[in-house]
Amino acid sequence: MEPDERPCKVARLSEVSDSTLRDGAQLLCDYVEDLWSDTGRERKTVELRSPDELVAAFSESGCSLDLSDSKPVSKAELLDACRLTLKFSVKSNHPKFYNQLYGRIEPVGLLGQWLATATAGNCHTYEVAPVFTLTEVHTLRKLASKLNFPIESEGLFVPGGSIANLYGMHLARYKAFPQVKTEGMWACPPLAAFCSDHAHYSYSKAANVIGLGTDNLIKVASDASGSMRPEALRDAIGAAIAAGKRPFFVGATEGTTVMGGFDNLRELRGICDEHHVWLHADCSWGGAAILSSRTETRDLLAGVDAADSVAWNPHKLMGIPMQCSAFLTRHNGMLLQCNKYGAAYLFQPDKLYSDLDIGDKTIQCGRLPDSFKLWLAWKHVGDEGWAKRVDKAVDLAKHMADRMQKSGLYTGRFHLVAPLSFTNLCFWYFPPGMKSLYQEVVDNPQCIKSPSSECWQKLHSVAPKIKSRMQQKGQAMIGFQSIPLEGGSEPLPNFFRMVFASVWSVAEADIDESLSDIDAAGAELFPTLNGHAPWGNA
Numbered sequence: 001m002e003p004d005e006r007p008c009k010v011a012r013l014s015e016v017s018d019s020t021l022r023d024g025a026q027l028l029c030d031y032v033e034d035l036w037s038d039t040g041r042e043r044k045t046v047e048l049r050s051p052d053e054l055v056a057a058f059s060e061s062g063c064s065l066d067l068s069d070s071k072p073v074s075k076a077e078l079l080d081a082c083r084l085t086l087k088f089s090v091k092s093n094h095p096k097f098y099n100q101l102y103g104r105i106e107p108v109g110l111l112g113q114w115l116a117t118a119t120a121g122n123c124h125t126y127e128v129a130p131v132f133t134l135t136e137v138h139t140l141r142k143l144a145s146k147l148n149f150p151i152e153s154e155g156l157f158v159p160g161g162s163i164a165n166l167y168g169m170h171l172a173r174y175k176a177f178p179q180v181k182t183e184g185m186w187a188c189p190p191l192a193a194f195c196s197d198h199a200h201y202s203y204s205k206a207a208n209v210i211g212l213g214t215d216n217l218i219k220v221a222s223d224a225s226g227s228m229r230p231e232a233l234r235d236a237i238g239a240a241i242a243a244g245k246r247p248f249f250v251g252a253t254e255g256t257t258v259m260g261g262f263d264n265l266r267e268l269r270g271i272c273d274e275h276h277v278w279l280h281a282d283c284s285w286g287g288a289a290i291l292s293s294r295t296e297t298r299d300l301l302a303g304v305d306a307a308d309s310v311a312w313n314p315h316k317l318m319g320i321p322m323q324c325s326a327f328l329t330r331h332n333g334m335l336l337q338c339n340k341y342g343a344a345y346l347f348q349p350d351k352l353y354s355d356l357d358i359g360d361k362t363i364q365c366g367r368l369p370d371s372f373k374l375w376l377a378w379k380h381v382g383d384e385g386w387a388k389r390v391d392k393a394v395d396l397a398k399h400m401a402d403r404m405q406k407s408g409l410y411t412g413r414f415h416l417v418a419p420l421s422f423t424n425l426c427f428w429y430f431p432p433g434m435k436s437l438y439q440e441v442v443d444n445p446q447c448i449k450s451p452s453s454e455c456w457q458k459l460h461s462v463a464p465k466i467k468s469r470m471q472q473k474g475q476a477m478i479g480f481q482s483i484p485l486e487g488g489s490e491p492l493p494n495f496f497r498m499v500f501a502s503v504w505s506v507a508e509a510d511i512d513e514s515l516s517d518i519d520a521a522g523a524e525l526f527p528t529l530n531g532h533a534p535w536g537n538a
């Protein structure tokens with residue numbers, strides 16, 4: 001064997017990756033900058049391809065998706081594969097991506113993400129992550145001060161709002177029954193938890209994971225705006241107690257995922273106090289409201305300072321790259337008590353600065369330094385900058401609502417499902433061929449409450465068709481859904497949900513164009529036949 005063929009030989013970067021890393025990084029910078037440029041704005045939000053077409057495109061490039069024959073490819077082929085991936089990935093940074101509650105990442109946040117990854121950062125111990133440990137402390141302190149949480153509150157960056165909600169439920173149960181940590185559910189009486197029927201589904205997942213069982217997470221009716229009805233919570237708690245259960249957790253939602261509803265935390269706190277129940281506020285979406293310069297926006301979160309714990313996703317409205325989610329609790333020390341295992345090989349008490357180790361407070365081992373990108377972005381944007389961005393999101397939502405309803409351009413085409421809440425604008429669109437249906441719905445809103453009615457079914461078919469047409473054309477991506485409102489059991493016909501996450505690169509003109517694209521798709525897909533609508537209009 002030649003000496004330099006021995007497997008334990010030390011490799012140089014130039015031998016392993018050539019300049020692939022540098023060239024690839026350039027590619028990524030170009031990609032991000034392009035989406036902020038005038039030409040980038042004109043690009044499609046998505047180059048839609050079927051799975052077969054994607055497989056074919058990668059095969060043709062010389063870097064097939066299949067790894068079964070995993071011989072190394074050339075540097076050129078590798079970079080081509082990167083280009084193809086960028087080309088066919090959804091442009092979530094595009095000014096017309098409104099499909100979910102994220103998008104248009106803050107470029108300095110991306111720098112933070114890259115830096116944290118470049119160091120192979122892992123913030124379980126101070127020993128391996130001294131700076132990231134401190135940015136986590138300072139970033140959580142900043143979020144807590146914004147929420148007016150007590151100075152001694154503490155928290156963690158966790159992999160998503162769903163996991164932050166899990167932490168809330170997990171801590172709440174531990175606080176009520178600390179023996180649960182060692183004895184499991186055998187240590188507890190039958191338990192009950194509560195959230196609204198518009199709360200995020202992660203509460204149900206958490207109920208499953210902690211062994212509560214999804215049947216014991218009681219969904220409380222919400223009002224027309226998607227906010228939990230406090231008196232319905234009081235009744236539900238009473239009924240659970242009467243059935244021999246012990247209520248231990250109320251999961252409020254501040255900014256529901258679809259309607260943008262905010263639960264009344266002051267009222268919920270009062271009810272929770274009567275029964276010694278933990279109040280968790282899922283502010284995954286709405287937490288950013290507290291950053292606004294306007295009292296009426298900040299007041300959406302009134303009472304959040306009295307919650308036992310909070311979830312907040314800076315990777316949503318603040319545009320920090322995925323994932324960046326914070327969990328905060330006022331009960332200092334409880335994260336460690338509840339989750340501590342004290343692995344002897346990792347959390348040695350006799351090493352330097354071990355009192356700063358964060359890792360044992362978590363349910364993970366390795367954990368990404370997600371605080372760093374938020375910290376860096378905050379240094380770049382500042383409090384005033386965040387306020388402007390949040391205010392802009394609220395203003396753009398108002399602009400869109402006004403354009404639909406007051407501009408005179410779309411009379412009889414758009415109908416709001418509920419008044420605009422925060423930045424969530426939920427609406428039905430009635431194509432020109434459905435004029436009489438619009439009138440029917442306005443005159444008799446009951447007609448869309450029953451999925452078996454003709455009126456419900458006609459309207460239900462509109463959003464998916466328009467959505468797919470706009471996807472094929474690479475136009476604005478806007479989500480739709482069919483869900484019940486006001487505690488009902490029957491879902492409403494599919495309606496669009498427009499959301500304004502991290503919109504500082506979005507212009508009013510982008511919104512105006514998206515509306516006229518919806519209307520053009522409607523005219524194309526649901527034409528008026530010979531002056532008569534296809535749905536038998538008079």
Ligand SMILES: *Cc1c(COP(=O)(O)O)cnc(C)c1O
Nearest residue numbers: 160161162200255257282284285
């Ligand atoms: C998005 C969202 C979540 C889930 O957050 P992930 O980071 O996607 O896990 C939870 N609650 C609400 C209200 C949300 O909008």
